[in-house]
Amino acid sequence: DQQVKQNSPSLSVQEGRISILNCDYTNSMFDYFLWYKKYPAEGPTFLISISSIKDKNEDGRFTVFLNKSAKHLSLHIVPSQPGDSAVYFCAAHTWGGKLIFGQGTELSVKP
């Protein structure tokens, strides 16, 4: 029973264009949603988060949107850079302190 789902295993975009990564969740009891970035042979690193009471959070080139009615969040990267090529995980934080991750989407940004 996957509570957090990333249905696109991979995404390829051109440098300078927008990258949009999507994530769906099934549990309404999450209080925060987060995105993590992972390079090969490294641990994931925190990228950006959003509270469940907000619908948008922006940090430089990264913006996360939350649509609570659709139980959907997305990460926009504008403009995309080759260094953004990595696996991106969305995650949902429960009131009890657990962090539940999606399956990940591998982003490839072509020069």
Added chain:
Amino acid sequence: NAGVTQTPKFQVLKTGQSMTLQCAQDMNHEYMSWYRQDPGMGLRLIHYSVGAGITDQGEVPNGYNVSRSTTEDFPLRLLSAAPSQTSVYFCASSRTGTNTGELFFGEGSRLTVL
């Protein structure tokens, strides 16, 4: 400042052997957790701890034991390894007070069970 340190980085076991994956953090974080990463499955929570002496199960706890005797250390024990436990394991920590899910991860331990 080392952050979260995991040892060993690589390990090969035979079915039925036991071993302990070590995790230590020097950030005085109350919260620590173990995840496994498998292709197509993402990161799945095995066990977590909100402080010394307190542990709880995550999504996939079977076959794994943990203890938290100090704030700094959170070892993960495999009592009788099985091929299904072949995976990359990540330890992570955070300050409980943030309560937002921002975790600091170690570099991972790749385990192969033959």
